[in-house]
Amino acid sequence: MINKKINKVAVLGSGIMGSRIACHFANIGVEVLLLDIVPKEGPRNSIVDTALQTAIKSNPSPVYSKKVVQKITTGNFEDDMAKIANYDWIIEVVVENLDIKKKVFDQVEAYRKPGTLVTSNTSGIPIHLMAEGRSADFRENFCGSHFFNPPRYLRLLEIIPTKETKPEIVDFLMHYGDKFLGKTTVLCKDTPAFIANRVGVYSIMALLHLVEKMDLTVEEVDKFTGPALGRPKSATFRTTDVVGLDTMIKVAKGLYDNCPDDKAHALFKLPAYVEKMAENNWLGDKTKQGFYKKTKTPEGKTEILALDLKTLEYRPQQKVKSATLELTKPVENLQERMKIFAKGKDKAAELFRASSFGLFEYVSDRIPEISDELYRIDDAMRAGFGWDLGPFELWDAVGVEAAIEGMTAYGHTPAAWVQKMLDAGHTSFYKVEDGVKKYYDIPSQSYKAVPGTGDFIILDNLRANKTIWKNSGASIIDLGDGIINLEFHSKMNTIGGDTLQAINKAIDLAEKEYKGLVIGNDGANFSAGANVGMIFMMAVEQEWDELNMAIRMFQNTAMRIRYSSIPVVVAPHNLTLGGGCEFSLHADHVQLNAETYMGLVEFGVGLIPGGGGTKEFALRASDEFKDDQIVQNVLKDRFLTIGMAKVSTSAVEALELGYLQNGKYSITMNRSRLIADAKAKAIELADAGYTQPVRRKDIKVLGKQGLGIVYAGANSMYSGHYISEHDKKISEKLGYVLCGGDLSAPTEVTEQYLLDLEREMFLSLCGERKTLERIQSIMTKGKPLRN
DSSP, X not given: OOOOOOOEEEEEOOSHHHHHHHHHHHHTTOEEEEEEOOOSSSOTTHHHHHHHHHXXXXXXXXXXXXXXXXXXXEEEHHHHGGGGGGOSEEEEOOOSOHHHHHHHHHHHHHHOOTTOEEEEOOSSSOHHHHHTTOOHHHHHTEEEEEEOSSTTTOOEEEEEEOTTSOHHHHHHHHHHHHHTSOOEEEEOOSSTXXXXXXXHHHHHHHHHHHHHHHTOOHHHHHHHTSGGGTOOTTTTHHHHHXXXXXXXXXXXXXXXXXXXXXXXXXXXXXXXXXXXXXXXXXXXXXXXXXSEEEEEOTTSOEEEEEEETTTTEEEEOOOOOOHHHXXXXXXXXXXXXXXXXXXXXXXXXXXXXXXXXXXHHXXXXXXXXXXXXXXXXXXXXXXXHOOSSOHHHHHHHHOHHHHHHHHHHTTOOOOHHHHHHHHTTOXXXXXXXXXXXXXXXXXXXXXXXXXXXXXXXXXXXXXXXXXXXXXXXXXEEEEETTEEEEEEOSGGGOBOHHHHHHHHHHHHHHHHHOSEEEEEOOSSSSBXXXXXXXXXXXXXXXXXXXXXXXXXXXXXXXXXXHHSSSOEEEEOOEEEETHHHHHHHTXXXXXXXXXXXXXXXXXXXTOOOTTTHHHHHHHHHHHHOOTTSOHHHHHHHHHHHHHTTOBOSXXXXXXXXXXXOTTSEEEESSGGGHHHHHHHHHHHHHXXXXXXXXXXXXXXXXXXXXXXXXXXXXXHXXXXXXXXXXXXXXXXXXXXXXTTSSOSSOEEEOHXXXXXXXXXXXXXXXXXXXXXXXXXXXXXXXXXXXX
């Protein structure tokens, strides 16, 4: 692979995609030049400056922290284009018009240095047409780099070379996108809509036609094609509203015009009701109405209405019932769930069969047109459309042969290569051998390892043969090289007694037979925190001794993570709340995904962090006290982080909020690399001669000196009606622990002293009716209660 470093990136075009691509490069520390056209009047950079400010203020935020915006410099095509001579990668993100893109590339050609990377973020214009008429050096270093919106959050990056793009440039971009931008990079052919939009828009268009045929409502389709299928919560119609109906129509029209030989050509023609919606400008969120419309009731409450596809009038949403969906509810394993859908007898199952069997035919026919390898199609759909199972993985889950029987009944025929695969005795598109996932390679009629995954550790692939211990809440898996992994597998990865038992078991095993321990998992979230249902039951039953023992066990487990004789690396991602955050606070090293939303959120259920979190914040505040500063300010910052239940919006913000410590954390951009990076860090710590830390006895707490400020602050917030009386009580108990109790003067105390205080305050809050009401509200309604 070529030895190229990307220190500076120029982004040409500052619209929705351009500004957000610029932000994502700034996220990873790259210097960015963002350029756009000069307006007809006003300041010369007003278009680009307004676009960037709009992006930064948008929700979800395109930046890891407001500080990263300093990496972006703005300018315009007339005054600043010459600056691109000093940039390593130039990305074109202007309007989807070939003539305009060619004019921009004329300017790029005039100023770029030979060998500089140039890519286009086009979603539909053929890449080879943009390269026409350019110099040989330009063409060799040019290809498509199609980010999906929003670029920070959607993991897909399609790389589309032309026949003249140098192979080493393609290899470089595939690697750079994966390792540094955190993307699933998918190599595409220069065909209409590339891979993800070709298959994704086919899937949506097929559903739009099936809705009419099967007489389905908007709500039914979204209920049947959402999380139960391993698809995003926004499912089909809500996703279309978010993305914009016009965007989907544009891609569908492009496919209708440019793929006349596609067997599914007729499906890309818009149903009459969609054409009418476009005429009415009902394009979704951008026009305030699409398949759904947000309104206010006479009482002032927000109500979301659904569109009746027959009358094209909005009406209140109807509750959707399905026997098949009810059967899938208790089934955690997604592959098993698909079998239930395939055999169901109601509308949900019928829609699943009708849409899936058509999809299977479509994707099998697209090989080798859009990709030579089937795994690229699955990668693109998972990363670009948020499907948990790509089309071929879904086909495997239903059963390849069983699905073909169903396809025949529904008038669909798979491509010839699928039958040839079955005739050769190969019964699935994927299989796992020795912990390695392999795909069926059509030309060789054999299985090959999925390229680029050699650096990943996928727990799913190891579970069958490498599990050395398990219980209902967690498993211990041997990762090799002397490192074991403890993974949670409860609902939302909540932490209960079985999880605590497993962590202690893992540390016991690691101390006796291994070099180190990783605590990480492949779930949607690292952990939503402690099992509050268990706490609620014990408190309601007034089983105080049992509850005291459970909280002590939680604290002791966190302390074992900190004070074991082997390095413990915690590898969080996505939601890392409450107890999940507390385990991270106690790790020797936190190897976290860039998209980690970490926080001590117990205040929201009327409690304080009780698994060592409050103790740890008191300890860290003590370490931050300096002789020449007002120590109360340090305490105030720590107090507010817990008291306001602040959750980081990124790994970078987790450091700013004090959940991470300099020198004790590393960020992994690509979630697929997280466990492997954590393992490497555990080996590094072990090989550096890891020694067991000594428990702290020198934690400076402020006692009454700090408590006065805490109580005065809580009182003024209560008097100003910013917090309730119960919030005031929780605040005072939180402050009591952080200050080390009502000691008469600043004193040095032990960790155990603070843990005992923390547990005492936690238990006292469990006895409060208003705390139990808050816990019950979270458990039954999923919403915090302010009482």
